[in-house]
Amino acid sequence: MILKNASVFVDGKFLPADITVSDGRFETIDSKAAGKAASGKQTDDEIIDLSDKLVIPGFIELHSHGCIGYDFTTSAPEELEKMCEFYSENGITSILATTMTIGYDTYKRAMLNIKEACENNTKGSRIIGINMEGPFLGAAKKGAHDTRYLLSINEQKYEELNDLSGDRVRLIDLDPDLPGAIPFIEKYSKKKVISLAHTACDYETAVTAIKAGASHVTHLFNAMNGLHHRAPGIIGAVSDYPVNAEIICDGIHIHPSVMRLVFKAFPEKLILISDSMSAAGLEDGSYELGGQKVFVKDGKATLKDGTIAGSTTTIYKAFKKCIEIGIPVEQAVLSATLYPAKAIHAEEEIGSIAAGKRADFIIMDKAYNIEKVYSGGKLLVSH
Structure with missing residues (x-):
């Protein structure tokens, strides 16, 4: 051709x-x-x-929980294939199936279902691995993750889940404040990408985690302490150290002014994600995420208490939103293609x-x- x-x-x-x-x-x-x-x-x-x-290049999605009524954590393999068709319609050619904090038995089934989908999927986007968001997250910044199912750092449980997936976990999200987090990072960052996520950690702890091997930050600005001139937190660490940072560009999670600011500050580190849940591609209404009820109004997904619960956007919409708010199109392309490929060490193949x-x-x-x-x-x- x-x-x-x-x-x-x-x-x-x-x-x-x-x-x-x-x-x-x-x-x-x-x-x-x-x-x-x-x-x-x-x-x-x-x-x-x-x-x-x-x-x-085809878009690469590192962080999406679901779309069109389905979810990577709770849906059957044939439903995951329908999700992949939706993703491909929106320009995504490669995706990390992103799991969610949930009951451990359900989590195990999710790993088996994703494994089966990877082995048998013939339509739509390719699932190229798993982004394991939860259960090793902090309660203080849990966001839409259900407190009942959050776990302390547990190597045995991680190993079991990864084995069930056929060693497909490529990215592990965790709170560096949890006991045992730094030794876990030191051990597993040699083979997996470790992302700092859902944490109230300070700048010093973030730096310790990065020096231990963490190379990624989950949805920058969300589920973490904000940037303060005397307490820079994770955001300051992203500025100072060679780590990648996900951003949700839907006009809801981050103000356009802040988007423009970070694209000026460290554009080469920024990765567009959707963090979408099952309502993506559907109308406003009631849905579910991680076993919790989510209400979508005017495209904004929240729990009953108003906590933002993922998004209803797509990488394609985020790409166009970037252009709309003044991000150069070349930068938007890189943040949706090459930079996510580099983040998971796949740039020699895709991106x-x-x-x-x-x-x-x-x-x-x-x-x-x-x-x-x-x-x-x-x-x-x-x-």
């Missing part, structure tokens, strides 16, 4: 280029050949003229358009509307 005359996102900018895709991978990206006729040896290939179109990498990409018009989505060179979605 040859994609000709597109504006292609390569090395952080848009360039006029022709792309050759072969055996599910990008074979060549040739900006010099843009606009030229295909050579004789290419005449048997499918040639697609993409004049006035944009080509960007950018380069020769040899998996051909996951989105074709958009110049208003950033998705027209087609490809995964491994295979057409998933055509709008």
Whole structure:
């Protein structure tokens, strides 16, 4: 397959280029050949003229709990496949199935269901691992996680859950204030990504955790202490140290002014996530997250007491929201593609358009509307 005359996102900018895709991978990206006729040896290939179109890498979602009425923690494998179809319709080609604090037996079933979905899924986005959010979180900043099911750091339980998943856990969220957290980080950060999450920890504790091996921060500004000029907390640690930070750009979780501020302060660390729950893609109403009732009004999801309970957005909507509030489009693309790939050490396979990498990409018009989505060179979605 040859994609000709597109504006292609390569090395952080848009360039006029022709792309050759072969055996599910990008074979060549040739900006010099843009606009030229295909050579004789290419005449048997499918040639697609993409004049006035944009080509960007497929979106990568590291933190989504659910959509269209389903949830990674409580839904059956066939329902997870329906979720993956929804994600692909919104430009996501790779996703970490994100679990939620819940009763331990339910958690074990979730790991088995995700494993089965990974082994048998043939439609939509690829589940490339698990983001294990909970149960090792702090009660002080629990957010929508049910206090009844929060656990202290427990290596045996983590090992059991990871084994049930077929060793698919790629990211572990935890509160560094919990007893045993620092030794856990030192041990498991050698093979897994450790994220600081749902914690009231101070700057010093965050720095200790980062030096121990934590390299990620879960939904920056949310479920943590705010930035204070004498108590910088996790946000100050993100500024000072080489860690990645998730952000929910839905206009609800973080004010646009603060979004613009952090994109100026440390843009290369920021990763767009949705933190979506089962209401994403559906109307306002009553839903469930982690066994708790969630009420959605005007797209805002909350518990009965008003606590924000995930979001109803998507990476695609977050991408467009970034552009709407003044974030450069190039930065929005990087935060939805290359930076999440780097965060989970997958950048050699996905996250950018380069020769040899998996051909996951989105074709958009110049208003950033998705027209087609490809995964491994295979057409998933055509709008």
